[in-house]
Amino acid sequence: MNRKFKDIAEQALIVSTIFILFLLLFESKLVVPVWLQPAGRMHPLFLHFPIVLLLLALGMEFFRFNPANTANTFYRTFLTNFWLIGALSAAVTVIMGIFLSKETGYEGETLPWHKWTGIAVFFLAAIGYWCRTMAWYQAPLAKGLAVITTLCVVLAGHYGSVLTHGDNFITGPMLKSAPVPLEEAIVFNDVIQPIFEQKCVSCHNPDKLKGELMLTDAKSILKGGKTGKLFVAGQPEISLLLQRIHLPSEDKKHMPPIGKSQLNPQEIALLTLWIKAKADFTKKVIDFPLNDSLRLIASTFLSPVEREEENFDFSAADEETIQKLTTEFRSIAPLARESPALAVNFFNKTAFTAEKIKELKEIKEQVVFLNLAKMPVKDADISQITAFENLQKLDLNFTDITGKGLKELTSLKQLKNLSISGTKVTVKDLQAVIPNFKNLNTLVVWNTGVTIEEVRQLQKSHPRIRFIEGFKDDGKNPIKLNPPQVKNKSTVFNEPVLVQLAHPVKGVQIRFTTDGTEPDSVKSALFTNQTVIKASTNIRAKAYKEGWFGSDEVAFDFFKRTYVPDSVRLLLPLNRVHQAEGAKSFFDEKLGTFNANSPAWANNWAGVRNNDLALMAEFKKPILLSSVELRIMEETETGIFPPEAIEVWGGSSPDQLKKIAVIKPSIPTKYRTHLLQAVGGKFKPQTVSYLKIVAKPLSKMPEWHGGKGKPALLLVDEMLFN
Secondary structure (H helix, E strand, O other): OOHHHHHHHHHHHHHHHHHHHHHHHOHHHOOOOHHHHHHHHOHHHHOHHHHHHHHHHHHHHHOOOOHHHHOOHHHHHHHHHHHHHHHHHHHHHHHHHHHHHOOOOEOOOHHHHHHHHHHHHHHHHHHHHHHOOOOOOOHHHHHHHHHHHHHHHHHHHHHHHHHHHOOOOOOHHHHOOOOOEHHHOEHHHHHHHHHHHHHOOOOEEOOEEHHHOOOOOHHHHHHOEOOEOOOOOOOHHHOHHHHHHHOOOOOOOOOOOOOOOOOOHHHHHHHHHHHHOOOOOOOEHHHOOOOOHHHHHHHOOOEOOOOOOOOOOOOOOOHHHHHHHOEOOEEEEEOOOOOOOEEEEEOOHHHOOHHHHHHHHHHOOOEEEEEOOOOOOOHHHHHHHOOOOOOOEEEOOOOOOOHHHHHHHOOOOOOOEEEOOOOOOOHHHHHHHHHHOOOOOEEEOOOOOOOHHHHHHHHHHOOOOEEEOOOOOOOOOOOEOOOOEEOOOOOEEOOOEEOOEEOOOOOOEEEEEOOOOOOOOOOOEEOOOOOEEOOOEEEEEEEEOOOOEOOOOEEEEEEEOOEOOOEEEEOOOOOOOOOOOHHHHHHOOOOOOOOOOOHHHHHHOEEEOOOOEEEEEEEEEEEEEEEEEEEEEEEHHHOEOOOOEEEEEEEOOOOOOEEEEEEOOOOOOOOOOOEEEEEEEEEEEEEEEEEEEEEEOOOOOOOOOOOOOOOOEEEEEEEEEO
16 A cells, blocks of 8 residues: 555544544534435445455454464555555444434434444454554454454444344244234234334334334334324224325325335235224234125235145256346245245336346246236236246236236136236126136236126136125225325426326316315316416315215425526536536426435435525527526425525626516424425516526524524525516
C-alpha cells in the first residue's frame, strides 16, 4: 500500500474511533436527520465488506508467527494492509449501524447483542492493528486475538440475521413442519398465523417492532400497535388490518409495503372471513360447515387426512441450474425436503413475459407446482405451460386466459389442482373441458363468470372434483369494499382528458363529486367512464355494491397545465438526496407519492433545504402567463413544509426579467396529516419568453415544531403554468 495512502487510512481509523466513542457516549441524544438516514440504511449493504476482509486478515494473523511467514515480506505487508482496510470498513459499518438503530421499529433483546458484538469487532480490530507492532505482541496473543475477534464477527453476523430474517432463519427449513391434516387444523395456528409469518412478521417481531405492532403470537395480535387494535372481531369492514391491506399500493400506509411480498386474494379472503367469524383463536377448520367459505379456502392450504408421501419417478434437478434460474422475479424451491419435485412462483407483473416460462425448460421434468397468479398470461402462452409434463398444481388466478387456453391444458395428464379465479372463463368453457381432465380433483373458480348455481350444477355432474367458489356475494355477509382506483397514465394534462376510474370487484358502482363534498350512494353522480375534465379538478369517489359496505372515500387530483417549456435548467443545486431527474422532472407528468418504499417517492421528488429552488424556463414562442403552481409534499412530522414564498420572474430575454408576482402559500400552524397539494396563485397576464421560478424553502421551522429554528425541506414534483 502506498505510504501516503496508508497514513491517510491510519488517520481515518483514529478519527473513526473517536467519532464512534462520541456517538456511543451521546447516543441517547442522537437524532439522525432525514437526509442522513439513507446512510444508515446502507448498513446491511456495506457490512459484508469488513466481514470478508477481517476474516481473511484474522486467518492470516493466526499463522503470522510461523517461521516461513515471519520471513515473508509480502505476507506481512499484505496482512497489515488487509487488517487496516478491514478495521476502517468496520468503523464505517458501525457508524451506519448506529444511525440505522435510531430509526423507529428496531427494538428487542437482539438489537443490543448485535450492536455491541459489532462494536467489539471494530475495537478489537482497531486495537489489534495498533498493538501488533509492539515487542510484547507474540504468537499466543495473536492467535487469541484472531480467535476472539472471529467469534465476535460470527456472533454479530448471527444476531444481524436474526434481526433481518427472524430467529429461526438458518434452521427454519429443517424445523418446518409438514402440512397439518385438515381434520386436525386450527384456523388461527395453521391458516392465519402462517400468513402473518410469511407476509408480516419480518417487520413486526420483538426485534423489529414497526408501528409498535408484534404479530408473532395471539396475545400480541390482540394487543395491537401504536395506531390501535388490529381488528374488531366480527366486523372486518372497520378493522384496521383490512383497511391497511386494501389501501392503494402507492399509499404510505398500505401493508405490506411496496417491495415486500404482497397478500394474494385467497389470503385476504381468509383474513376477512376469520375476523368476520369473531377471530376465534381456538376453533378448528372442520368446526365450520362443509360449504362455509372459510373452510373451503382454508382447506386448500392444508393437507388431506392421512396423506401419503408421494414418490416421484424423476431425478432431482441440478442445484446450480436451480440457482441460475432463480431471479428477483421468480422463485424455485423443492416441494418438500429431499424431494426432487419443484415449486415455481412468479412475481413482478411488469417483468413477466412468456419467455420467462420457457427459460425453465431445463427443469421442466421436475416442476410440479407453477404459480402464475396475476401475471399477464394469455392463451398464446399456454403452450409454454404444457411443456411441464409432471405439473400437478397450476395457479392461473387473475390472468388473461379464456376457455381456449383451458382446452390446451387438458394435455397435462398429471394436473390435480387448477386455480382460475378472476379470469373470464365461463360455465360453457368448463363444461366442454372438464371431462378431459383425467386426474383433476380441485378447481378454484371464485370471482369468475361462473355463478354459484352453475358451480353447484358442475359439482353435481362431476362429483370427483371439488369446486371452490370462495366468498358468496349473496348480500347476507357484507364486507367493506376497497376504494376505487384511477387508471389514467397521469393526472397531469394539457388537453381535455377522459377520467378513468375502476374497481377490481365486479358489479361495483362508483359515485363521485367534483365540488368538494363527500360522495354518497344516492345523490352523487354515477361514474360511467364518460367524464371529461378541462380544468384542474379534485375528484372524490366511493365504491358501492349491494350487500357490501361502501368503501372509504378516495380523492384524485387532476392538474391542468397549458404550457410546457421548450428548455429548462436549474440555477441552484438540488438537495443531494432529492435529485429526481433534475430540472426536467418538473414537467414529466410523473407524480410522487408518500410511500418511501415506492419508486415514485425515490425518483420523482426534487428537493431543497439550504438554498432556493431556482429554475429558468425558455419558450420559443412567447406565452401569456397568468398562473403558476407547484405540486408539493407536506409532512410536518418529518420537517417537510410548503415554501414560504414563490417568486415569478418573466421577460423577453434571460437578462431582462422583471418580478411578475410573489406568492406566499399558507404555512401550517401545528402538526397535521400529511398531504400532497398544488400551491401557487394567479396574477395579471404577462407575455413572456423566459420565465424564472424561485421557490424559497421555509428558513426556520416554527416554535411548535420539534426542529424549530432549522430550515425546512421543500419537495416539488411538478410545475404547472396556467
